[in-house]
Amino acid sequence: MNRDSQTELQREERETGRIEAxxxxxxxxxxxxxxxxxxxxxxxxxxATLARSLFTQWPTFAAYLTxxxxxxxxxxxxxxxxxxxxxxxxxxxxxxxxxxxxITFIPFPTSLLAEYFGHSGEFLAAQLYAATFFFAxxxxxxxxxxxxxxxxxxxxxxxxxxxxxxxxxxxxxxxxYLIILAVSFWSVEISVIMSFALALFFALPKRAVVRHLPTKx
Amino acid sequence: MNRDSQTELQREERETGRIEAxxxxxxxxxxxxxxxxxxxxxxxxxxATLARSLFTQWPTFAAYLTxxxxxxxxxxxxxxxxxxxxxxxxxxxxxxxxxxxxITFIPFPTSLLAEYFGHSGEFLAAQLYAATFFFAxxxxxxxxxxxxxxxxxxxxxxxxxxxxxxxxxxxxxxxxYLIILAVSFWSVEISVIMSFALALFFALPKRAVVRHLPTKx
Amino acid sequence: MNRDSQTELQREERETGRIEAxxxxxxxxxxxxxxxxxxxxxxxxxxATLARSLFTQWPTFAAYLTxxxxxxxxxxxxxxxxxxxxxxxxxxxxxxxxxxxxITFIPFPTSLLAEYFGHSGEFLAAQLYAATFFFAxxxxxxxxxxxxxxxxxxxxxxxxxxxxxxxxxxxxxxxxYLIILAVSFWSVEISVIMSFALALFFALPKRAVVRHLPTKx
Amino acid sequence: MNRDSQTELQREERETGRIEAxxxxxxxxxxxxxxxxxxxxxxxxxxATLARSLFTQWPTFAAYLTxxxxxxxxxxxxxxxxxxxxxxxxxxxxxxxxxxxxITFIPFPTSLLAEYFGHSGEFLAAQLYAATFFFAxxxxxxxxxxxxxxxxxxxxxxxxxxxxxxxxxxxxxxxxYLIILAVSFWSVEISVIMSFALALFFALPKRAVVRHLPTKx
Numbered sequence: 001m002n003r004d005s006q007t008e009l010q011r012e013e014r015e016t017g018r019i020e021a022x023x024x025x026x027x028x029x030x031x032x033x034x035x036x037x038x039x040x041x042x043x044x045x046x047x048a049t050l051a052r053s054l055f056t057q058w059p060t061f062a063a064y065l066t067x068x069x070x071x072x073x074x075x076x077x078x079x080x081x082x083x084x085x086x087x088x089x090x091x092x093x094x095x096x097x098x099x100x101x102x103i104t105f106i107p108f109p110t111s112l113l114a115e116y117f118g119h120s121g122e123f124l125a126a127q128l129y130a131a132t133f134f135f136a137x138x139x140x141x142x143x144x145x146x147x148x149x150x151x152x153x154x155x156x157x158x159x160x161x162x163x164x165x166x167x168x169x170x171x172x173x174x175x176x177y178l179i180i181l182a183v184s185f186w187s188v189e190i191s192v193i194m195s196f197a198l199a200l201f202f203a204l205p206k207r208a209v210v211r212h213l214p215t216k217x
Numbered sequence: 218m219n220r221d222s223q224t225e226l227q228r229e230e231r232e233t234g235r236i237e238a239x240x241x242x243x244x245x246x247x248x249x250x251x252x253x254x255x256x257x258x259x260x261x262x263x264x265a266t267l268a269r270s271l272f273t274q275w276p277t278f279a280a281y282l283t284x285x286x287x288x289x290x291x292x293x294x295x296x297x298x299x300x301x302x303x304x305x306x307x308x309x310x311x312x313x314x315x316x317x318x319x320i321t322f323i324p325f326p327t328s329l330l331a332e333y334f335g336h337s338g339e340f341l342a343a344q345l346y347a348a349t350f351f352f353a354x355x356x357x358x359x360x361x362x363x364x365x366x367x368x369x370x371x372x373x374x375x376x377x378x379x380x381x382x383x384x385x386x387x388x389x390x391x392x393x394y395l396i397i398l399a400v401s402f403w404s405v406e407i408s409v410i411m412s413f414a415l416a417l418f419f420a421l422p423k424r425a426v427v428r429h430l431p432t433k434x
Numbered sequence: 435m436n437r438d439s440q441t442e443l444q445r446e447e448r449e450t451g452r453i454e455a456x457x458x459x460x461x462x463x464x465x466x467x468x469x470x471x472x473x474x475x476x477x478x479x480x481x482a483t484l485a486r487s488l489f490t491q492w493p494t495f496a497a498y499l500t501x502x503x504x505x506x507x508x509x510x511x512x513x514x515x516x517x518x519x520x521x522x523x524x525x526x527x528x529x530x531x532x533x534x535x536x537i538t539f540i541p542f543p544t545s546l547l548a549e550y551f552g553h554s555g556e557f558l559a560a561q562l563y564a565a566t567f568f569f570a571x572x573x574x575x576x577x578x579x580x581x582x583x584x585x586x587x588x589x590x591x592x593x594x595x596x597x598x599x600x601x602x603x604x605x606x607x608x609x610x611y612l613i614i615l616a617v618s619f620w621s622v623e624i625s626v627i628m629s630f631a632l633a634l635f636f637a638l639p640k641r642a643v644v645r646h647l648p649t650k651x
Numbered sequence: 652m653n654r655d656s657q658t659e660l661q662r663e664e665r666e667t668g669r670i671e672a673x674x675x676x677x678x679x680x681x682x683x684x685x686x687x688x689x690x691x692x693x694x695x696x697x698x699a700t701l702a703r704s705l706f707t708q709w710p711t712f713a714a715y716l717t718x719x720x721x722x723x724x725x726x727x728x729x730x731x732x733x734x735x736x737x738x739x740x741x742x743x744x745x746x747x748x749x750x751x752x753x754i755t756f757i758p759f760p761t762s763l764l765a766e767y768f769g770h771s772g773e774f775l776a777a778q779l780y781a782a783t784f785f786f787a788x789x790x791x792x793x794x795x796x797x798x799x800x801x802x803x804x805x806x807x808x809x810x811x812x813x814x815x816x817x818x819x820x821x822x823x824x825x826x827x828y829l830i831i832l833a834v835s836f837w838s839v840e841i842s843v844i845m846s847f848a849l850a851l852f853f854a855l856p857k858r859a860v861v862r863h864l865p866t867k868x
Contacts, residue, residue: 018237018296020669025245025459028676031755032684033249038759040766050763050772068755072748079669079744093296094420097289104248104285108255112267115257121267203745235454235513242462242676250466310513311637314506321465321502325472329484332474338484452671452730459679467683527730528854531723538682538719542689546701549691555701 019096020082026100027075030107034067037111059117062192063129067110069199070133071103074140077170077202081144084163087153095143102136117188126184126191133195134181137173144170173202236313237299243317244292247324251284254328276334279409280346284327286416287350288320291357294387294419298361301380304370312360319353334405343401343408350412351398354390361387390419453530454516460534461509464541468501471545493551496626497563501544503633504567505537508574511604511636515578518597521587529577536570551622560618560625567629568615571607578604607636670747671733677751678726681758685718688762710768713843714780718761720850721784722754725791728853732795735814738804746794753787768839777835777842784846785832788824795821824853 038060041053078099085092109129116125147153148163176198184191255277258270295316302309326346333342364370365380393415401408472494475487512533519526543563550559581587582597610632618625689711692704729750736743760780767776798804799814827849835842 018241018299021238021672022241022245022292022296024669024673025242025676026249028673029246029249029463029680030252031751032677032680033252035681035684035755035758036253036687040759040762042766050767050775054775065752068752069748072751075673076741076744076748079673082669090293093293097286097293100248100289101282101285104252107252108257111257115259116267124267124271235458235516238455239458239462239509239513242459243466246463246466246680247469250469253470307510310510314503314510317465317506318499318502321469324469325474328474332476333484341484341488452675452733455672456675456679456726456730459676460683463680463683464686467686470687524727527727531720531727534682534723535716535719538686541686542691545691549693550701558701558705 016082016086016088019088019093020079023078023096023100024075026104027071027078030104031068031071031075033107034064034071034110037107037114038064057114060111060114062196063110063114063117066192066196066199067106069203070195071106073199073202074103074136077140081147081166084155084158084166085147085153086155089153091146092143092153095139095146099136099139099143102132102139105132106136113192122188123185126188127181130177130181130184130191130195134174134177137170137177141170141174233299233303233305236305236310237296240295240313240317241292243321244288244295247321248285248288248292250324251281251288251327254281254324254331274331277328277331279413280327280331280334283409283413283416284323286420287412288323290416290419291320291353294357298364298383301372301375301383302364302370303372306370308363309360309370312356312363316353316356316360319349319356322349323353330409339405340402343405344398347394347398347401347408347412351391351394354387354394358387358391450516450520450522453522453527454513457512457530457534458509460538461505461512464538465502465505465509467541468498468505468544471541471548472498491548494545494548496630497544497548497551500626500630500633501540503637504629505540507633507636508537508570511574515581515600518589518592518600519581519587520589523587525580526577526587529573529580533570533573533577536566536573539566540570547626556622557619560622561615564611564615564618564625564629568608568611571604571611575604575608667733667737667739670739670744671730674729674747674751675726677755678722678729681755682719682722682726684758685715685722685761688758688765689715708765711762711765713847714761714765714768717843717847717850718757720854721846722757724850724853725754725787728791732798732817735806735809735817736798736804737806740804742797743794743804746790746797750787750790750794753783753790756783757787764843773839774836777839778832781828781832781835781842781846785825785828788821788828792821792825 039057041050041057109125109132113122113125113129116122144166148167151158151163154163180191180194180198183194256274258267258274326342326349330339330342330346333339361383365384368375368380371380397408397411397415400411473491475484475491543559543566547556547559547563550556578600582601585592585597588597614625614628614632617628690708692701692708760776760783764773764776764780767773795817799818802809802814805814831842831845831849834845
């Protein structure tokens with residue numbers, strides 16, 4: 001029995017290992033593809049044009065930075081979830097896939113927003129941008145709820161308090177992005193700034209998690 | 218002797234580890250590259266054009282979604298096969314490479330279909346799309362047959378019933394995609410919808426596999 | 435002492451683990467990026483144009499397939515080397531980087547060849563294509579010579595015969611590609627067919643290696 | 652207590668394992684995406700044009716090579732740091748993300764420099780190129796200082812001398828790139844050659860590190 005549970009443990013380790021590797025790959029590619037949206041202005045032009053044409057592109061850079069930070073933070077969160085999630089079932093694979101669908105989709109509304117910022121159509125672009133983040137945070141919550149419900153897929157050593165802390169802090173994501181989505185119907189600039197600020201906020205260490213991170217011993 | 222078999226086991230673990238890592242990378246990139254097919258309409262246009270030009274692109278989005286789900290499901294299947302496959306031989310490397318050839322090719326017929334949907338040439342595009350999935354499922358079967366034939370490359374702990382269950386459920390793939398290929402000569406829309414439905418069907422957990430997945434203990 | 439050598443072993447495992455992971459990533463991306471060279475002909479054209487314009491692109495598909503197989507085979511070889519190489523030193527990292535430089539460069543001469551096949555300039559394109567493969571095989575040899583010289587970085591369990599077998603079979607690579615390079619000055623078609631045939635030849639299992647692959651036990 | 656520290660060790664191993672895997676992915680993609688900057692000149696032109704148009708592109712190739720080597724060297728350094736860094740905290744994840752932001756950004760100033768070399772605007776392009784490397788080296792230092800401060804995140808077995816050696820050799824990076832940035836205001840050519848030379852210099856094995864690399868035993 002003891003031996004069985006050990007081989008079971010090893011299999012589990014391997015299972016989450018590969019879902020993490022695949023997700024790491026998708027996150028890494030999505031975050032790196034963003035740079036392809038930064039367009040190099042053609043050189044055959046009048047003098048002194050480069051500085052001006054780069055400056056005109058500033059919404060592209062702002063959207064690039066916001067998307068980079070957001071995907072990066074989502075990777076950090078994904079990575080922290082899987083220090084607690086140790087088992088894999090079919091539903092987790094599907095929910096993880098839907099989350100990755102949103103992650104890989106981010107470069108599209110990002111370049112849409114960069115292209116339409118200041119033009120008619122910018123509202124639709126900002127709405128799509130906010131909606132993508134909203135759905136990403138929804139799938140993040142679904143994945144976590146599924147894994148943590150009755151400790152279904154969690155490590156036996158997972159701390160109850162830590163689990164509750166994650167659940168609480170994750171619940172805010174969809175609410176905040178829904179507010180940003182609402183704001184984007186009214187002001188594109190403010191909704192973009194809010195997305196950026198929210199990414200920075202999520203970058204701050206969460207109290208409940210921090211207390212359980214390895215410390216200098 | 219016991220020691221030898223242990224080092225042999227370690228080497229095997231390492232071998233499948235790297236074929237999985239490489240495959241994960243290819244799956245992850247292929248699934249993420251799909252987003253590059255979503256074209257951002259240029260902003261220097263008449264007002265209210267963005268919503269309409271995005272709407273006109275809907276077959277692109279449909280093809281994107283179908284391809285994403287299909288590659289995702291194929292990754293899940295690949296991942297499940299390699300919880301059972303533990304040894305690597307040269308033929309497995311080659312068959313895996315041919316499978317990956319089909320996976321990395323998917324973005325091409327996907328964007329072909331998106332571009333030609335509703336235009337003359339859409340039948341050829343739909344046929345290429347279905348044929349790609351057909352060959353992917355054929356190589357999936359060849360890989361599995363090679364690995365499972367006489368338990369050649371399987372884990373010694375692999376359950377007979379599970380192995381037979383996988384063999385049976387995989388055999389349906391090429392048959393279904395052959396039907397879709399035939400349908401694509403007659404109706405592009407129906408063949409695309411069938412591809413989408415088949416991806417969803419494969420996303421459902423297979424009974425034989427599910428019974429052996431780690432459960433709440 | 436025994437304990438020291440064990441931690442040393444663990445560190446080594448970790449070192450080659452990461453060089454393999456990075457290389458796997460580069461191989462996986464280079465092999466997947468090839469598909470971006472397959473251009474989707476624009477749909478707004480005369481009827482029945484798709485089949486013809488795809489057919490016109492056939493050298494693109496041939497170059498795509500040859501490059502895919504070649505990179506795939508090189509990955510298999512890289513993977514087989516690192517079942518024997520267990521230690522890492524600075525020179526190995528540098529030589530591996532130079533090999534990867536050639537691997538990531540392959541998509542460029544591939545699309546050059548596809549673009550210029552049948553046009554003036556095709557000879558230069560074919561020469562660049564062959565030269566890239568030549569240098570890749572040279573760096574492969576340098577990497578292996580460095581690692582295997584006096585068993586410098588090899589596993590202590592590495593079989594002498596296997597090591598000699600690899601050394602011998604690898605020495606043929608640069609010679610064959612040098613011949614193909616010479617042929618490309620005289621006939622583009624034959625040099626491309628020879629590259630394709632050589633990739634297929636390398637796909638065949640090498641005798642010396644095969645004898646040491648895990649067999650059904 | 653002994654058992655606790657062992658599971659703690661395992662968790663740490665896993666934590667740095669995944670930050671390394673994600674970073675490897677980003678490095679691998681950034682280094683491979685560089686090839687997309689090499690433009691294939693269109694074939695429908697006058698004869699003998701290919702050689703000349705490739706030759707005209709030489710700054711593109713120079714920038715490609717410099718960026719490839721620089722990213723490659725940074726990967727080697729990153730990889731060497733993480734043979735010593737064994738623990739992960741939130742700040743390390745953030746600093747690593749900022750470093751990766753610079754790494755993924757490199758393809759943009761690279762193609763900017765390639766496009767504007769010899770045209771007006773080349774000074775701005777060279778400054779952006781040097782500034783990107785400057786900030787990458789700054790984040791490298793911040794990451795290392797954070798991890799090594801009071802041995803915060805280092806392996807208990809990390810040699811004091813090695814740690815001091817890394818700290819010293821890393822401190823030169825920002826200083827050198829600041830000099831290159833200053834030079835780029837005065838001469839584009841010299842600043843590019845200096846970047847290339849600095850990459851080569853960093854490719855040389857550092858004495859302090861070398862002494863601690865596994866040697867033939």
